[in-house]
């Protein structure tokens with residue numbers, strides 16, 4: 001059983017995207033936060049145990065490049081899994097199985113949680129994030 005899973009979706013504007021998630025899908029946004037480190041603005045919504053993280057492009061961020069590559073549209077950006085113990089341990093474990101990390105060491109993500117990304121080239125094309133349990 002996966003207890004916590006999160007999907008990151010790139011959007012051009014959180015303000016423009018939220019009415020769809022809130023009014024059409026009936027979800028509630030419970031946190032909006034800018035992660036300066038990653039030059040990204042995030043909004044969080046929840047469906048059961050699944051978290052949806054909307055990522056808004058800010059100039060020069062990887063999200064901006066992602067949207068550019070997707071014909072100017074946003075879309076599914078990454079999948080995150082909460083790890084059982086520490087992100088550092090999970091990262092080390094992934095490396096021993098030949099998975100290539102993007103982050104050599106955990107860093108601080110949204111909601112003050114430790115995160116680390118794994119390279120999509122070694123995760124079957126899906127940008128994957130390891131995340132500390134909330």
Ligand code: ZN
Nearest residue numbers: 008053080129
């Ligand atoms: Zn994420």
